[in-house]
Amino acid sequence: MGDNERGDRPSDFPFPSTLKKSYEESERELLSTVKERVLRGNSLSEILETVFNTFGDILTFDRMALAFLEEEGKRVVCKFARTKYKTVYMKEGYSLDLAMTSLEKVLSAKSPRVISDLSIYKLQRRASISTEMLLREGLRSSMITPLYSEKKPLGFLFFNSTYPNAYGERELKILNELKDTLSFAIEKAYYIEELQKALDSYKELLNFVSHEIKNPISSLITQGRLLEQGFLGEMTPPQKEIVSKIVSKAEYLLGLVRNYLDLSRIEQGRLQINIKDNVNFVEEVVKEAISIALPQIEQKKMIFEQKIEGNQYPLSIDPNLIKIVVINLLGNGAQYGREGGKIELNVDFKNDGVYVSVKNEGEGFTEEAKSKLFRKFSRLETSKALGIKGTGLGLYITWWIVTQHKGWIDAVSELDKYAKFTFFMPRSN
Ligand SMILES: Nc1ncnc2c1ncn2[C@@H]1O[C@H](COP(=O)(O)OP(=O)(O)O)[C@@H](O)[C@H]1O
Ligand SMILES: [Mg+2]
Incomplete structure (x- = not known):
């Protein structure tokens, strides 16, 4: 029990009084809370805020910073710096060649490193510009841990104190305990952000x-x-x-x-659907789509046939978008159909809604390929092999528009014979 442990604390407790709790006492509880909270962070800044706010309970620090390795690991870039004081020189965006720092050693050691007194450190070796800056900020000691993703170095996490000798065995042990969790959380958030x-x-x-x-x-x-x-x-x-x-x-x-x-x-969610009532589908959509697609069909010397079936009724649709659908299907029929072959457009007004199909003679596609047709940027290998150019977007856009109208689109084909695309728009939606 926590209370008992506190009561058992030896009188010669060896840690500075600024540390509110002893490591032994809070280790399990606090570390696991911190780990859990760090892992819960959704964004990099959230994770770092969490570290900044919770680590104060287990470590003393006046500055916390995160730097990533960029440019194939050659450059260290500061991504986050938070301080408990005002005058800051080494800020977010500050970057330096790795070779100009002493961080390479931290990387090769793969474990946290402590500099007990930055001013002595500066005297002992030709201090790096960054050490100079930290000293100017009033900092005297530092503890750095490298962050790794799998085996690959990701960056560094820095803790600094305005007191010398702020970090010892205990702090190194804590950081060692936490560095994998930190690496994992930071890497995950970082890559998600980069991807975004x-x-x-x-x-x-x-x-x-x-x-x-x-x-x-x-x-x-x-x-x-x-x-x-x-x-x-x-x-x-x-x-x-x-x-x-x-x-x-x-x-x-x-x-x-x-x-x-x-x-x-x-x-971007900016393709507006403007549903118009009482649309005369044949007049306002089909005829216009044909006139736009016809030059392409004629160019391929195809025989165009058109059939309207059932009793026509007005539709509630976005005529401009549905026109895009019909143009896309006719365009594909012309593009992927056999030169001189037949291309048929069929519109059937049924009780439940309108069925529109475009059928062309030609190579078609396999059952397996069918599932790829309506996906973004998807083009069949056979078409690419024939040197037919395209974006692989027409059918995706078509699918999107039809779906927005609460309809569906499907395709059937017999290899080397024909391809037929049918879409359906419900009578009322
Ligand atoms: N009528 C058709 N016959 C055979 N394959 C077709 C037909 N229509 C489309 N496809 C295949 O589906 C792919 C995707 O079509 P689409 O989305 O319109 O993109 P694009 O025409 O720009 O390639 C085409 O690249 C082609 O491989
Ligand atoms: Mg197309």
Whole structure:
């Protein structure tokens, strides 16, 4: 029992009175509480705050800092520094080449190290800039532990006191006990944060690039069309041919960029669904989608067939988004279908909702490949092998839009014969 132990404390208790509890007394209880709290931390700053606030019960310190090894372990970068005093020189972001410090020795020893008196230490050896800075902050002793992830060095945790000789056997023992837990928690939080940062920059880049590229390409197309259609004077047939090639390449680029922009909007939760009531699906969606996809179908010399079945009724959908769905499916049919083959669009108004399918003759896909079709950035090896370019986003965006409409999308295929994609929109949602 804790109380009994306290009563049994020997009178020649060897530790400074500033230490509220003896190591023996609080060891189990406190260390496990600290460990548990450290492990519970969700972010790096939360973990470090916890260390700063709870370690005070077991160690004396006036400064606590964390530094990571970056640039393939060549540079030490201060990620966190908290002090119990005001004048701070060595702050967050401070960095130094590992070779300029004495930390290499701490790394190779793989265990905590104590410097009992920084001012003596400074006299004994050519002091590093960091020792100078710590002394200027009024610090006199330090205890450092290296942090390891598996076998790889991760960084260092520093404790400093304004008193000399603040750290001895007892403190080293405590730090040794805690260093694995600390390494583990800090590493986990650090990598999650790094990953999050990478993810954020990817999203930012995606959004910026697609936005910035989209508008110039759109105006390239508009201006190209003006030329092509002779509004700025008749062109010779070879000139016309080149302009029309430029326009169709720009259209291809616009398609790609639109995919990235849609993805970016989905990921940032900014792809708005504007459900409109009483949408005439055939007039407002199907016809427009066909007119956009038709040039691509014609280019592949495909035979296009269209069938509308059942009694039409108005739908509550986002016509612009569902149009993207139909364009994507027709576009894929043209892109992955057999040259000169048949491509069929079927719209069936049934009691429960509308079934729309696009079927093309061609290579199709295996049952195994089917599960990959609707995933982000996913492209089948067979298509890549054929040298057909794409983003692997169209079907993901399609799936996303259909799902947002409380519908579903599915695909069937017979290898080397056909591929058929069907999506369903419920009549009422
Ligand atoms: N009609 C189809 N026939 C065969 N494979 C298809 C068909 N439609 C899509 N796929 C496969 O699904 C992949 C993903 O399609 P999609 O998401 O539209 O991306 P992208 O067309 O940009 O590659 C394609 O790369 C292709 O491998
Ligand atoms: Mg596609």
